[in-house]
Amino acid sequence: xxxxRVTFAAGDVTVEVTIEQDTPTTxxxxxxxxxxxxxxxxxxxxxxxxPTGEWDFTGAAGLNPKVGDLFSYMPWGNLGFFYxxxxxxxxxxxxxxxxxxxxxxxxxxxGQQVIIDVAD
Numbered sequence: 001x002x003x004x005r006v007t008f009a010a011g012d013v014t015v016e017v018t019i020e021q022d023t024p025t026t027x028x029x030x031x032x033x034x035x036x037x038x039x040x041x042x043x044x045x046x047x048x049x050x051p052t053g054e055w056d057f058t059g060a061a062g063l064n065p066k067v068g069d070l071f072s073y074m075p076w077g078n079l080g081f082f083y084x085x086x087x088x089x090x091x092x093x094x095x096x097x098x099x100x101x102x103x104x105x106x107x108x109x110x111g112q113q114v115i116i117d118v119a120d
Contacts, residue, residue: 004030005119006098010112015081015105016119017070017098024056025072029079029097034117037079039109045088047109048073048080062092068106070098081106 002022008015019026032053039047057074065071065082071094072079079097082088083106100106 006030006033006116007119008109008114008116010109010114013105013108013112015100015102015109017100019098021096023060024058025060025095026097028054028056029072030118034115036113036115038111038113039080041110042080045084045086046080046082047106048078049114050076050078057095060095062090063094063096064088064090065094066099068100068103069096070100071096081109083107 002020004019006017006019032051035051037049037051039049042048055072055077060074063071065085065088067082067085069082074093074095083103
């Protein structure tokens with residue numbers, strides 16, 4: 001589980017995420033894979049999509065978001081990336097799933113059908 005790499009691919013756009021924690025939330029995310037989602041922009045800070053699988057947020061911690069964080073906003077059950085965190089502060093309703101350094105690629109996910117799967 002720790003160190004698992006997950007790819008988000010749409011055409012020639014690829015975002016590689018590393019799962020850094022073994023939690024019920026990360027395990028439930030990995031259990032949803034593979035899946036294809038359409039991402040959209042939210043608030044000029046996030047690219048988000050709505051998975052159809054079941055999340056397990058047992059024991060999930062809040063998050064002080066950083067650029068590159070893959071997260072879920074627990075009240076909505078969505079999945080998203082932060083590409084801009086100006087003005088953001090700690091939020092109990094966010095939980096981190098993983099992180100990426102592919103920030104420029106995150107911005108290109110908007111409106112794309114993105115295939116999400118565990119990397120080979």
